[in-house]
Structure formats: structure tokens, C-alpha cells
Amino acid sequence: AxxxxxxxxxxxxxxxxxxxxxxxxxxxxxxxxxxxxxxxxxxxxxxxxxxxxxxxxxxxxxxxxxxxxxxxxxxxxxxxxxxxxxxxxxxxxxxxxxxxxxxxRPNSAQLVSNPSAGSGQSGPVNARQAIELAEQAVIDGNLVDGDIIQRIVTPSVSNGVEVWEVELTTDTQSAKVTVERETGEILEVVVE
Structure with missing residues (x-):
């Protein structure tokens, strides 16, 4: 956790x-x-x-x-x-x-007690979970080549919704993944 x-x-x-x-x-x-x-x-x-x-x-x-x-x-x-x-x-x-x-932060431990990533989660998604969800989406979709060597996560707001902007970088590419903070849903993936 x-x-x-x-x-x-x-x-x-x-x-x-x-x-x-x-x-x-x-x-x-x-x-x-x-x-x-x-x-x-x-x-x-x-x-x-x-x-x-x-x-x-x-x-x-x-x-x-x-x-x-x-x-x-x-x-x-x-x-x-x-x-x-x-x-x-x-x-x-x-x-x-x-x-x-x-x-x-109070109650942060309870938020991570549910092992099922994504849809089954209760409560807001924290920064580390957002990185894991973003990596899973990028790797599952074969969206980048090579190993991820850098991970940057920033809190943001997109269309009035609180999100995490996760930037994953490999040797040759970077993927920006927008993760909804409340649900863990992947809202957008942009690969450069």
C-alpha cells in the first residue's frame, strides 16, 4: 500500500x-x-x-x-x-x-485493500496506483517499445474531473496517460 x-x-x-x-x-x-x-x-x-x-x-x-x-x-x-x-x-x-x-494521510491504507485493479476499486486512486494502472494499459496494449525507465505523475484536472497525468518514458518513446482519480479509469493515452 x-x-x-x-x-x-x-x-x-x-x-x-x-x-x-x-x-x-x-x-x-x-x-x-x-x-x-x-x-x-x-x-x-x-x-x-x-x-x-x-x-x-x-x-x-x-x-x-x-x-x-x-x-x-x-x-x-x-x-x-x-x-x-x-x-x-x-x-x-x-x-x-x-x-x-x-x-x-488518514484512511489511505483502506483505499488499497481491494486487490482488483480498475473497475472494482473503492475510493480515490493514489499516485502509485495511477502509475501501475498506466503501465498496465501501455504494456497490455503494446504501445511502447523497450523498458519504462522514467515515471512522472502529476495531479491535474481534465474537463472538471480530477485526474493523474502519468508520463512513462522508455529509451525512445514517451506515453502520457490520463487516469481518473476517483475510479482509476484510463481516460486518454498519447504516445510520442
Missing amino acids: YNYPYLGISGQSISPQVAKLHELTNTQLGVYVAEVIRGGPSDSAGIVGSEETGDIIIAIDEQSVSSFEDLVGYLVTETAPGQTVTLTVLRSGEQRQIPVTLGE
Whole structure:
């Protein structure tokens, strides 16, 4: 089972509307922390979440964060529960470095208990499952030659549906597979 690293925040990418609402400059990028889950990793570390004056996350482990997708993508691909990451936040206009020890997303273990891939799955599909489903589709369909040497997974939204964009690369080809996050259904495969 793949256990999701968990920060314990809810927030949003900073759009012009969000910037205006919180009197930020239009060029400010990052993740506005609207709420910190009580008792979660970010709460323990002292991250401030508020509809009015929440922290703005602008980097994680010195990798700049310009959107919520950046933050989630880094957590999924680069971290694991129990690992400590350093969040760079803006608070009242000042930059602060705050170490946060990641937790494990609640209930992630139950999601993987069903061994039948694809249609029989209950609950949302996590990043590792999405990679497995994408590889299965590409290999079953003989869509690429050679062994897959690189796997990149990114959370995204396609036509209003939350998806994983999985990029599988061999020596000579790359396949982009769109996997619906809720069901594990393969929505699109593009081979280059």
C-alpha cells in the first residue's frame, strides 16, 4: 500500500482574486493557507491558516511553489510520511522557514485493500496506483517499445474531473496517460 504524505492544510493557489482579497501583490505566487487541520502536522509545526491572514507557502525544501498543484506534486513524488520538509512561508510580509514533519494521510491504507485493479476499486486512486494502472494499459496494449525507465505523475484536472497525468518514458518513446482519480479509469493515452 502507498501511504500519502500529509501536511494537514487546506488552501488554494494564489489567483488575482485571492491576491486582491488578501491585499497581496498581483505577482505573488504560492499557496494561501486557508485552514490548518487541528492536530495535524502543520498545526504541530505552527503553520497559520486563516481566511484573513493565513500563511503563504512559497517554497518546500527550497523548491519554489507557485500553485497548490506544485505543492501536491512535490509531496507525492519527493516525500514520504515521517519525513521532515522545510516550508518557506510569508507571514505578515516576512519570510520564515518552518520545518514540518509529514504525517500519513488518514484512511489511505483502506483505499488499497481491494486487490482488483480498475473497475472494482473503492475510493480515490493514489499516485502509485495511477502509475501501475498506466503501465498496465501501455504494456497490455503494446504501445511502447523497450523498458519504462522514467515515471512522472502529476495531479491535474481534465474537463472538471480530477485526474493523474502519468508520463512513462522508455529509451525512445514517451506515453502520457490520463487516469481518473476517483475510479482509476484510463481516460486518454498519447504516445510520442
